[in-house]
Each structure stands twice: as C-alpha cells, then as structure tokens.
Amino acid sequence: MNRQRILLGFACLVVLGIVPGLGAEKLVFSELWDPSTVSARIFWDLRLPRLVLTLSLGGILALVGGTYQSLFRNPLCEPYVLGISSAVLLGVISSELFLQHPAGTPVSISMGMLAALGLVAVLIVFSASPLGSPERVVLFGMSANFVLSSLLFLALSMQSQNVGGGTLKWFFGFLPWPSWQEGLWAVGGGLVTLVILGSASQALEVLRLGDAVARTLGVAPVATRNLLLVFTSLVMAGVVAFSGTIGFVGLVIPQVCRFLFRPNSMKELMLLSFVMGAAFLSLADGLSRALVPPYEFPVGVLTTLLGGPLFLWVLWKKK
Amino acid sequence: MNELFEAAQYFMRLADHRQPSPLFEKAQRVWMQAQKEPLNFKYLALAWMDPPILFGRETFFVSLLNSLGAKGLFPLQWSTEFLKVSEEWLIAQTPERVIFLSHNDQSTQRFKQKCRQWWPKNTPPCQAVPADHFARASFTPVLNLQELSPNSESKP
Amino acid sequence: MGSVEEKMKPVMLKAVQLVVGFEKGSPLNQVPLNFSLPQKGLVALTGTNGSGKTTLLRSLLGEKTLLSGNWFWDGISIPVQKWSAGNLSKHIAYLPQEPLYESTQTVQDHWRLASKVRSFRFDLQNLASELGLSLNQRLGEMSSGQRQRAFLGRVLLQPCQLMILDEPTNHLDTELKQDIWRTLKQLSQGQLIWLATHDTENVTSYCDEMISLSSTI
Numbered sequence: 001m002n003r004q005r006i007l008l009g010f011a012c013l014v015v016l017g018i019v020p021g022l023g024a025e026k027l028v029f030s031e032l033w034d035p036s037t038v039s040a041r042i043f044w045d046l047r048l049p050r051l052v053l054t055l056s057l058g059g060i061l062a063l064v065g066g067t068y069q070s071l072f073r074n075p076l077c078e079p080y081v082l083g084i085s086s087a088v089l090l091g092v093i094s095s096e097l098f099l100q101h102p103a104g105t106p107v108s109i110s111m112g113m114l115a116a117l118g119l120v121a122v123l124i125v126f127s128a129s130p131l132g133s134p135e136r137v138v139l140f141g142m143s144a145n146f147v148l149s150s151l152l153f154l155a156l157s158m159q160s161q162n163v164g165g166g167t168l169k170w171f172f173g174f175l176p177w178p179s180w181q182e183g184l185w186a187v188g189g190g191l192v193t194l195v196i197l198g199s200a201s202q203a204l205e206v207l208r209l210g211d212a213v214a215r216t217l218g219v220a221p222v223a224t225r226n227l228l229l230v231f232t233s234l235v236m237a238g239v240v241a242f243s244g245t246i247g248f249v250g251l252v253i254p255q256v257c258r259f260l261f262r263p264n265s266m267k268e269l270m271l272l273s274f275v276m277g278a279a280f281l282s283l284a285d286g287l288s289r290a291l292v293p294p295y296e297f298p299v300g301v302l303t304t305l306l307g308g309p310l311f312l313w314v315l316w317k318k319k
Numbered sequence: 320m321n322e323l324f325e326a327a328q329y330f331m332r333l334a335d336h337r338q339p340s341p342l343f344e345k346a347q348r349v350w351m352q353a354q355k356e357p358l359n360f361k362y363l364a365l366a367w368m369d370p371p372i373l374f375g376r377e378t379f380f381v382s383l384l385n386s387l388g389a390k391g392l393f394p395l396q397w398s399t400e401f402l403k404v405s406e407e408w409l410i411a412q413t414p415e416r417v418i419f420l421s422h423n424d425q426s427t428q429r430f431k432q433k434c435r436q437w438w439p440k441n442t443p444p445c446q447a448v449p450a451d452h453f454a455r456a457s458f459t460p461v462l463n464l465q466e467l468s469p470n471s472e473s474k475p
Numbered sequence: 476m477g478s479v480e481e482k483m484k485p486v487m488l489k490a491v492q493l494v495v496g497f498e499k500g501s502p503l504n505q506v507p508l509n510f511s512l513p514q515k516g517l518v519a520l521t522g523t524n525g526s527g528k529t530t531l532l533r534s535l536l537g538e539k540t541l542l543s544g545n546w547f548w549d550g551i552s553i554p555v556q557k558w559s560a561g562n563l564s565k566h567i568a569y570l571p572q573e574p575l576y577e578s579t580q581t582v583q584d585h586w587r588l589a590s591k592v593r594s595f596r597f598d599l600q601n602l603a604s605e606l607g608l609s610l611n612q613r614l615g616e617m618s619s620g621q622r623q624r625a626f627l628g629r630v631l632l633q634p635c636q637l638m639i640l641d642e643p644t645n646h647l648d649t650e651l652k653q654d655i656w657r658t659l660k661q662l663s664q665g666q667l668i669w670l671a672t673h674d675t676e677n678v679t680s681y682c683d684e685m686i687s688l689s690s691t692i
Contacts, residue, residue: 024405036440038411046407130498130539177406206588210575212536216633217588218564264584294394294408296370 004261008276015279019054020047022286024294049183054175054285054299055278056183056190058249060239062277063197063270064232065250066257070204070266071228072138079250080240082123082141084116084233086148088240089171091115093155109241116237119144123233124226134225173246173300175285193235194274200228201266246281246300248307252314253277259314280306324350357388360415364391366401368419368426368433371409373402380420389416406437414443421447486549487667488512488535488637493544495530502542503527510686514549514636517663519678520671522688528671529572531688532639536569568633572641572671574626578615582608582625589632602628619646627655631662638662640670644677656681 020043021027031039061079068077080086091112101107122144127137178186203219211221254273263269284302291297324347331343364374364381373393374380377400381391392412394404419430427447434445448463493508504527512518522528534541535555546555548566555563576585586599603610606624614622623646630638643659644652656677659668663683672678678685 024407025411041410042407046410202588205577208575208577209588210571212533212538213569213571213574215537215560215563216567216569216635218560220560258579262579264581265587289405289407294405295403296405 005272008261008272012275012279015283016051019051019282019286022290023047024289024296046177049178049180050175050285051282052180052183053178053186054282056186057175057239057243057246058277058279058281059190059274060193060235060277061246061249061281062253062257062273063193064236065277066254066269066273067197067200067204067228067232068250069254070208071225072134073208074135074138075255076251077138078247079232079236080245080247081138081145082119082229082233083143083145083148084119084141084236085240085245086145086152087115087119088112088237089244090148090152090155092241093152097155112241113234113237116233116240119148120230120233123229127226127229128222132222137225137229171245171300172298173244173303174298175243175246189235189238190274190278194270196231197228198267198270200224201270204228205266244300246303248300248303248311249277249281252307252311253280255314256310259318353387358384359388359390361390361392361413362416362418363409363412363414365417365419365430368430371404371406373404374420375400375402384418409437413438417443417445419445419447420450422450485514486511487514488549488555489547491545491547493531493534493546494542495527495534495540496542497530498539503530504688507544508688512637512667512669513684515664515667516683517660517681518667518669519682519685520669520688521673521675521678521685526688528688529641532569532641532669532671535567535639537563566635567637567639568630568635569639570626570630570641570643572645576614576622576626578613580614581611582614582628583610585614585625586629586632589629602631620648620651623647624651631658636666638666638668640668642672643670644672644674652677 023042023046025038025042027039027043028037029039031037032043034040035044064079065077068079068081069075072081089112091114092108094115095101095105095108095111099107099111101111123137123141126132126140176182203224206214206217206219207221207224209217214221214224253276254269257263257269257272257276261268261272263272281299281303284306285299287306288297288299288302327343331340362384364384366372366374366380374391376391376393385391392414394402394408417434419427421427421430430447431445435442452463489511490508493504494502495504495508496502503525508531520528520531530540535546537556537558537560541556548555553562582603583599586602599610606628608621608624608628612621614625617625623643627643630640640659644655647655652674659670660681662668
C-alpha cells in the first residue's frame with residue numbers, strides 16, 4: 001500500500017513539473033525571469049493561475065463525486081447527478097436571453113446560483129419526506145435533470161446567433177484563463193470543501209450502515225444528508241457557473257483511488273481523491289492546450305478521453 | 320475582386336442602369352487605389368474574442384485583406400475557415416494591426432481593452448469593423464478597409 | 476396479542492398502547508401493545524414472519540413505524556421514538572437483520588465506527604480472537620457467518636444500556652450459536668439485551684423473559 005502512495009506522490013510531482021510547460025507556445029526557460037518577455041507573461045500570468053485553478057477544481061470535483069457515491073450508495077454518481085448543473089446552466093442562459101446579461105457576468109452567475117438553490121430546496125423537501133430514501137433522491141435528481149435539460153435545449157434553440165456564441169462550451173466544460181485573484185478564490189473554495197467534506201467523512205461512513213444504525217451511532221441521517229446536499233450543491237453550483245460541466249473527474253477518480261489504494265477510511269479516500277483529481281484535471285487541461293496548438297480543446301473532451309478508458313480499466317480489473 | 324467589379328458592371332448594364340451607383344464607383348476607386356498602394360502590414364483578423372477566433376485563410380474577409388496587399392498572421396498548419404486559437408499564441412504574435420468584426424459598441428470597447436491586455440508593449444492599432452457590413456456580399460467592406468490604408472491613422 | 480411474564484424487576488423501558496405499522500399502512504397488530512422491559516436481562520421477541528418484530532424494534536430507533544402509542548424510558552419524559560440521534564446513541568446499540576456494510580472495509584475499520592459514540596479502550600485484538608476473526612480481513616471476503624460475527628463485534632463494542640439485536644444468530648452454525656447465546660447471557664447481567672429471534676430452543680434456555688407477537692389475521 002505504501003508503495004502505491006509513494007508512486008502517487010511521485011506522479012503528482014511529475015504532473016506539477018510538466019503541466020506548466022504544456023500549452024500552445026513553447027517557452028524559453030531563460031526568459032521566464034524577465035517579466036516583459038512573452039514567455040514570462042505566458043508562464044506567470046496565464047499558465048500558473050490556470051494550474052492553481054485546475055488543481056482546485058479537480059480536487060473539488062473528485063471530492064464531491066466521492067461524497068455522492070457514498071451518500072447515495074451508487075458507484076456511478078457524478079457530481080452532476082442531482083441536476084444542479086442543469087439548473088445553473090438554465091439560470092445562466094436565461095439571464096443571457098431574458099436579462100441581456102451574457103454568460104460569465106456576475107448577474108448571470110447569480111441567476112445560476114439562484115436556480116441551483118431553488119432545486120436544492122426542492123431536493124431537500126423531497127429528501128425529508130417519507131419517500132425520500134437516498135436512492136430515490138438520486139432518481140428524483142435525475143428526473144429533474146432531464147426536465148431542466150430539455151428546458152435548457154429549448155432556451156438554446158431560441159437564441160439568436162449573436163447571443164452567447166460560445167454557449168455550447170458550457171456543456172463540454174471549459175476552463176478560462178483566470179486572474180490570480182480568481183485562482184486564489186478557487187484554492188480557497190477547494191480547501192474549504194476539503195475541510196468540510198473531510199470532517200463529514202466519518203458520518204458518511206456511518207450512514208452507509210443504514211439510517212437506524214446511524215442514529216445509534218450518533219449520526220442524524222436526514223439532517224446530515226440534507227446538510228451535505230446543500231453544501232455540495234452550493235459548491236457545484238459555483239463550479240458549474242464558472243466552468244460548465246467538466247465530466248468524468250467526479251465519476252472516475254474516486255473509483256480509481258478505491259481500486260488502486262484500498263483506503264481504510266472515507267477520510268483517506270477523500271484525501272487521495274482530492275490529490276488525484278487535482279493532478280488529473282491539470283494534466284487533462286495541459287494536454288488540451290498542447291496537443292494541437294494553437295487550438296485548445298475544451299477540457300471536458302480530454303477528461304472524457306482520459307477518464308473513459310481509465311474507468312473501463314477499473315471495471316475490467318475489478319472482476 | 321477585379322472580376323467581381325467587372326461582373327457587377329455587366330449586370331448593371333443588363334439591368335439598364337444608365338448611371339452606375341455612387342457606392343459602386345467609390346468602391347471601385349478605393350479598390351484601384353489599393354492596387355497602386357497596397358496595404359502593407361501584418362494583421363490579425365478576429366471574428367470572436369472570447370474564445371479568440373481568427374478569420375481563416377479561406378474566408379472572404381481574409382481574401383479581401385490579402386488581395387489588398389496585407390499579410391495575415393496565422394498558425395502554420397491551419398487552413399480552415401475559422402480558427403479557435405489560444406491566448407498564448409495571440410500574445411506571442413506581433414501584429415501591426417488588429418481587426419475585429421464588432422457587433423455593438425460594448426464589444427468594441429472590450430476588444431480595445433483586450434488588445435491592450437494582450438500586447439501591452441507597443442499596442443498595435445486595433446480597429447473594430449461593423450459586422451453588419453460583412454453580412455452580405457457587397458462592396459461596402461472595401462470602404463471600411465480604406466481606413467486601413469497607410470494614409471489613415473487609427474489610434475487604439 | 477401480547478403475553479408477558481411479569482417479574483419484580485426495576486423497569487427501564489415501557490411500551491404504552493403501541494400500534495406498529497408502516498406510515499400510511501395498515502397496522503401490524505390489532506390490539507395495542509403494553510409491556511415493560513427491565514433494566515437488565517435477556518429478553519426475547521418472538522413471533523412469526525410478518526408479525527412485526529422488526530417494525531416494533533425499529534420504532535425505538537427513530538424510524539417512523541409507530542402508528543400510535545409511545546415508548547417511555549424511565550426518567551426521561553420525551554418518548555423514545557422522538558429522541559435525537561445524540562440521545563439515542565447514549566443509550567441504545569442496534570444490529571439490524573441484514574446489516575449493510577462496505578465490502579472493502581476491514582473488520583478493524585468496521586469496528587472503528589463504533590468509536591464515534593465514545594472512546595473505547597477495548598482490546599480489539601482480544602475481541603477478534605474471541606470471535607475467531609482477523610482484524611485485517613475485509614468484510615467482502617468473508618463468509619456470511621464470519622461477517623455476522625464481525626457485525627456482532629461492532630455492537631458488542633458499544634457500551635449501552637439497551638442492546639437491540641434482530642436475528643443475531645443468523646448464518647451461524649449451532650456451536651457458534653451457543654457461544655453467542657452464552658456471551659449475550661453474560662452481558663445481560665450488566666444491561667438489557669432485547670433480541671428478535673426464531674431460535675425458540677435457545678430462547679427457553681437462556682432468556683429471562685419473552686415477548687411474543689402474533690400476526691394479525
């Protein structure tokens with residue numbers, strides 16, 4: 001076991017070393033220290049904040065995915081399974097269509113978050129009702145997802161060509177070139193998510209034993225599930241409002257971690273998932289920019305290309 | 320383009336137009352002028368800002384500019400109509416002019432802002448051209464491009 | 476119908492006019508149940524399948540299976556079915572009939588979950604040896620009998636006043652069944668153990684009291 005963790009640490013260092021070098025332009029190492037050169041500007045103003053962003057987002061996605069897989073007792077859960085992403089996208093695109101505030105502006109992001117909160121409220125009411133077992137909450141979320149997606153496609157088909165020509169990128173998942181400020185916000189968000197979900201990890205483990213047993217072990221099932229739902233939904237709403245739906249990270253990384261490292265506790269799984277998710281997304285992002293320069297693939301394409309086979313491999317080996 | 324003018328003249332004669340249209344005459348004059356004094360600069364032509372999308376070699380816009388003597392900057396191997404490029408690539412270029420097809424005042428402002436951001440040292444003249452004018456095949460574009468000749472200065 | 480052998484023991488838990496069933500469902504017992512449970516001892520809950528044993532047990536654990544009536548814990552005015560999880564965990568430990576588990580968990584990980592309640596200095600290794608288990612074995616790689624022993628271990632590790640067990644000797648061979656009954660009997664000298672079981676033979680040998688449910692006609 002230890003050997004594999006050391007390998008992971010090593011792989012992460014390699015990723016950190018390689019990714020800042022990946023991109024459309026080749027950098028000249030000697031120029032990096034002169035702030036006026038193109039190489040320096042690309043490295044310090046573009047690539048590093050982006051690296052910081054992708055590390056945080058990747059960690060968050062993997063964490064939330066792992067949490068949902070545990071919470072809903074379903075290994076196929078993605079962070080988007082509850083339909084929060086569709087709600088956010090609907091809010092963002094509605095703001096563009098009806099309020100003339102294009103996607104990416106603070107107004108559109110607020111609309112996205114409002115829509116997400118609306119859905120969260122509905123989910124909580126459902127979860128607290130007698131019908132609301134964890135498995136049913138997922139099904140409810142999936143149905144909400146279908147409904148919202150169709151509304152979304154309707155809204156998109158209503159768009160004139162000039163409005164939000166880049167709207168499709170939200171579906172593939174995209175990463176912007178963030179400012180250092182945005183990058184640091186992302187780090188903050190990542191750390192907060194790690195701390196909060198990490199501290200909930202034992203409660204999650206206890207919940208796996210069933211609601212009645214959980215109560216005898218001091219964990220209130222409905223309240224805990226609802227709190228986790230609200231928190232993760234808020235986090236995911238923020239992520240989606242910022243970068244669309246980046247797929248596969250939340251689905252595959254916790255599975256791979258479980259398979260490779262056989263962690264003894266949920267807390268360990270969460271830490272490993274965070275680290276591996278961070279490395280995975282940064283690598284996918286770096287490759288998306290370096291494969292066919294100067295074209296940059298939407299990062300979701302790379303996460304699917306890399307994550308899909310990885311997932312199949314885990315499924316194969318698990319037999 | 321010469322053929323285009325000839326074809327237009329031919330059709331106008333067919334339609335029995337005694338007077339050629341003023342627009343047509345002006346465009347023809349500008350065109351002739353440009354043949355004598357070609358627009359001799361390196362340019363980047365942007366169709367979209369976010370993400371940055373270049374007009375490719377196969378587009379009417381670029382053909383127009385190139386036939387007026389200007390030299391487009393393109394990533395080497397691409398020859399499609401519209402190229403999505405990385406901001407890294409943009410920063411690494413050294414265009415002498417940057418042209419953007421703008422849809423409204425707001426996007427023009429953003430364009431000028433972005434140009435300053437991408438090339439803070441020696442910001443090249445950045446010109447926003449109304450997208451409306453390029454919505455149909457017409458001679459109107461030639462009038463706009465007159466402003467790009469070496470005799471007129473456009474400040475960023 | 477309920478029949479209870481009354482003994483002169485201090486009462487810990489009292490059932491008053493209980494009617495159990497599933498929410499919005501029909502009741503599982505026609506006559507409301509009234510009985511008490513002592514502070515210490517081994518009490519069995521018997522009845523045919525469908526008579527509502529599990530439903531009755533679960534009504535003590537915050538599950539919404541009480542159609543009417545109340546549970547009263549001696550000295551606490553809030554009925555037990557309305558207790559918070561924090562309160563429940565201080566008094567009750569529970570082993571369900573077919574416990575859910577994580578197949579990649581080792582015995583040690585599973586037992587560690589019991590420590591959420593309070594710190595315990597039990598010697599895990601000791602308990603493992605007594606139950607014939609290895610701490611590093613994964614639950615998914617065990618026979619159902621071994622797993623049942625691991626589940627029992629988790630409950631045994633939880634200090635409590637009331638231990639509720641639903642078919643605890645499921646999947647165990649006769650010899651092991653006896654072992655478990657003996658252990659439970661011993662433990663019941665310090666706490667109340669209430670278990671639902673089909674094992675009527677051992678009930679008569681080991682239990683102090685028996686509560687029998689019969690299904691509605």
